[in-house]
Each structure stands twice: as C-alpha cells, then as structure tokens.
Amino acid sequence: ETGVTQTPRHLVMGMTNKKSLKCEQHLGHNAMYWYKQSAKKPLELMFVYNFKEQTENNSVPSRFSPECPNSSHLFLHLHTLQPEDSALYLCASRYGTGELFFGEGSRLTVL
Amino acid sequence: EDQVTQSPEALRLQEGESSSLNCSYTVSGLRGLFWYRQDPGKGPEFLFTLYSAGEEKEKERLKATLTKKESFLHITAPKPEDSATYLCAVRKETSGSRLTFGEGTQLTVNP
Numbered sequence: 001e002t003g004v005t006q007t008p009r010h011l012v013m014g015m016t017n018k019k020s021l022k023c024e025q026h027l028g029h030n031a032m033y034w035y036k037q038s039a040k041k042p043l044e045l046m047f048v049y050n051f052k053e054q055t056e057n058n059s060v061p062s063r064f065s066p067e068c069p070n071s072s073h074l075f076l077h078l079h080t081l082q083p084e085d086s087a088l089y090l091c092a093s094r095y096g097t098g099e100l101f102f103g104e105g106s107r108l109t110v111l
Numbered sequence: 112e113d114q115v116t117q118s119p120e121a122l123r124l125q126e127g128e129s130s131s132l133n134c135s136y137t138v139s140g141l142r143g144l145f146w147y148r149q150d151p152g153k154g155p156e157f158l159f160t161l162y163s164a165g166e167e168k169e170k171e172r173l174k175a176t177l178t179k180k181e182s183f184l185h186i187t188a189p190k191p192e193d194s195a196t197y198l199c200a201v202r203k204e205t206s207g208s209r210l211t212f213g214e215g216t217q218l219t220v221n222p
Contacts, residue, residue, distance in 0.1 A: 043210075050208065056209065107153075
C-alpha cells in the first residue's frame with residue numbers, strides 16, 4: 001500500500017465511450033501527476049498539478065481531460081479515445097521536491 | 112536533448128550471482144537521480160534518491176551509486192524475489208516537477 005489509490009484497476013472502453021480514471025492520495029502531498037506507460041517505452045509525463053493548479057501539460061491530446069478538485073484527488077476524463085491510447089495510466093503524488101509515490105495504475109484497453 | 116539510457120535492457124541471473132544495472136544520463140544541472148522497482152501490473156516503487164557524484168545508498172541487497180555521468184544499481188547475492196523491472200529517472204534544475212525516465216532493465220533471478 002503506497003498511499004496512492006487508483007480506480008478502476010482495469011478498464012475496457014470503445015472509441016466512442018466516455019469514462020474517467022480516479023486517483024486519491026492519503027499522504028498529505030501537494031503535487032499530483034498523471035503518467036502513461038506503454039510497452040517498451042519510458043514513462044511519459046502527461047499532467048502535473050500543484051496545490052490543485054495545473055503546472056504542466058505535456059502536449060497531451062484534448063481527448064484526455066484532467067481534473068484536480070483538491071490536493072488529494074485527481075481525475076483523468078477520457079473521451080473518443082484511439083486504440084493506441086491503450087496503456088497503463090499511473091497516478092503519482094509528491095511532497096515538495098521529494099520522490100514520487102505511485103499508485104498501482106489503471107490498465108486501459110481501447111477497442 | 113536530455114536523455115536517460117538504461118542497460119542492459121534485460122538481465123538474467125542465477126540466485127546468488129551478483130551484478131550491476133547501469134543508468135547513464137545526459138542532463139545538465141542534475142537535481143536528483145531516482146531508482147524505482149516495478150513489478151508486473153503494478154506501479155513503480157521508490158528505492159533511492161541520489162543527489163551528488165560520489166553519493167551511495169543501500170537497502171538490503173541493493174546499493175546505488177552516482178557519478179557525474181551515470182548511476183549503478185548493484186545487486187548483491189540476488190534472490191528470485193528481486194525479479195522486477197528497475198527504472199531510473201532524473202530531475203534537472205530547470206525541469207521543475209518533471210522527471211525523465213529511462214526504459215528500464217528487466218531483471219530475472221532464477222532459483
């Protein structure tokens with residue numbers, strides 16, 4: 001248990017569906033991240049939020065829409081995805097300039 | 112361009128056979144080098160942070176070292192439960208919250 005909880009753990013969706021990934025951290029951290037992990041590729045930063053404000057958007061397509069209502073919760077809203085968006089989506093949190101703590105990930109399959 | 116390169120891509124060891132994993136980086140103004148362990152289907156688990164050349168950190172059978180161009184993760188007398196993918200990441204002065212990850216080394220320890 002890392003203190004970062006992601007739901008759902010697995011998600012299968014069609015290209016026309018709308019779904020959301022949820023992340024909650026119980027560590028009192030002030031920054032939250034979304035990363036994408038595809039097979040044989042390095043972790044790819046998507047978004048960063050510090051104290052609920054978005055501080056990084058790594059040129060992510062608009063079909064991915066993040067939401068951070070408070071420092072403990074982070075969502076990734078998904079709509080009209082493509083099969084190449086199938087991947088493991090990882091949420092992480094951090095306090096100050098310390099290390100990242102990751103959740104277990106949400107395995108997304110787009111049909 | 113900043114780069115983080117891990118080698119080898121995959122490594123098979125016999126139980127008790129010590130070895131090292133390499134992470135070489137080409138970033139200016141390093142603000143931290145991080146090692147993570149990732150088990151299949153799970154999120155990365157933090158192992159070590161190194162900040163300056165010459166620094167070393169140890170945890171059980173693992174020891175991480177840092178020079179100005181690379182880091183090594185030494186595994187002494189590994190056990191099958193050490194089998195995992197080991198990820199290296201760097202943060203630089205001007206990157207703010209961003210970590211740049213390598214592709215990882217997949218370690219298998221056979222009994």
